[in-house]
């Protein structure tokens with residue numbers, strides 16, 4: 192059984208221990224380090240992954256810690272190589288440990304405050320590399336979360352002691368969340384606020400949690416997932432947010448706090464000018480259609496014909512076609528390559544039914560589409576199929592190419 196030194200002292204980051212067992216790490220073979228080994232010690236300050244908190248990193252006997260696993264009674268230290276000595280020194284990555292202590296204690300505090308204010312119980316906790324989340328049963332609105340954030344930070348500023356005690360599970364432990372553990376239970380208390388059964392690493396007073404920042408909210412399987420950051424993470428995030436917002440503010444040459452309203456106004460302006468642009472483009476296309484009609488040669492049957500190569504069939508192509516065939520007896524064809532598509536328009540007095548003609552030519556070539564007698568449109572599976580269709584169509588309707 193491994194003695195867990197972090198149970199009584201979360202600040203212990205250097206220790207000596209005796210190696211009591213080791214085995215090749217068959218569970219996670221890694222070609223890069225075939226000598227990987229699981230090492231067991233009589234005691235350890237390394238925290239193994241459990242309760243939503245990731246394992247500690249660092250060195251054991253000069254070898255890098257790859258993973259720390261809780262095997263129940265024992266803790267396995269997965270090392271990058273094979274250990275030679277029987278007695279070793281362990282050194283834990285202090286910054287990572289302190290970060291985990293801040294996030295984890297912050298979670299206790301936030302969960303306790305959510306009970307205190309809104310009777311909303313925490314059902315799970317995850318400490319991620321970037322952010323931490325808790326899942327809370329029920330619903331809370333953004334104003335309630337702002338209130339919880341204010342209250343949690345108030346308790347941080349009060350610098351209340353956070354203490355560790357061990358009590359027997361047979362008595363009334365007065366815990367926030369009942370524990371299933373039998374016998375001696377490790378209890379983490381925040382003075383006059385919270386008592387939780389927990390095996391994790393925590394700071395000794397709420398002031399060391401540092402600022403608590405609530406961010407994103409998501410609905411996940413009927414629960415509310417709250418993203419939060421504590422301590423140095425909260426400061427780093429606030430700094431990144433400030434820099435991102437400042438970049439936006441610089442674009443608008445506006446004070447930071449006025450930027451959201453300005454962005455809204457700019458978006459409305461953009462939508463308005465997009466509407467105007469669309470209207471002008473249609474008018475231009477109609478004028479083009481009329482000009483094309485005026486330039487087009489009149490056939491012996493009195494019909495004017497034109498064929499246009501365009502990049503794609505758009506609202507403007509249709510406006511141009513409509514305007515062309517509205518000017519007198521006329522047939523208009525637009526051919527697009529990206530993607531392969533065709534547009535056929537014909538005036539009522541041209542004797543051509545656009546929909547019928549196109550449907551008949553599209554079908555055998557794997558194309559799809561249709562339309563009315565005056566305007567029809569279709570898409571084709573390939574440029575070759577389009578080319579073939581264009582040849583048949585221009586021949587049939589006597590369109591000069």
Ligand SMILES: [Zn+2]
Pocket residue numbers: 295296299379389390391392393
């Ligand atoms: Zn804890």
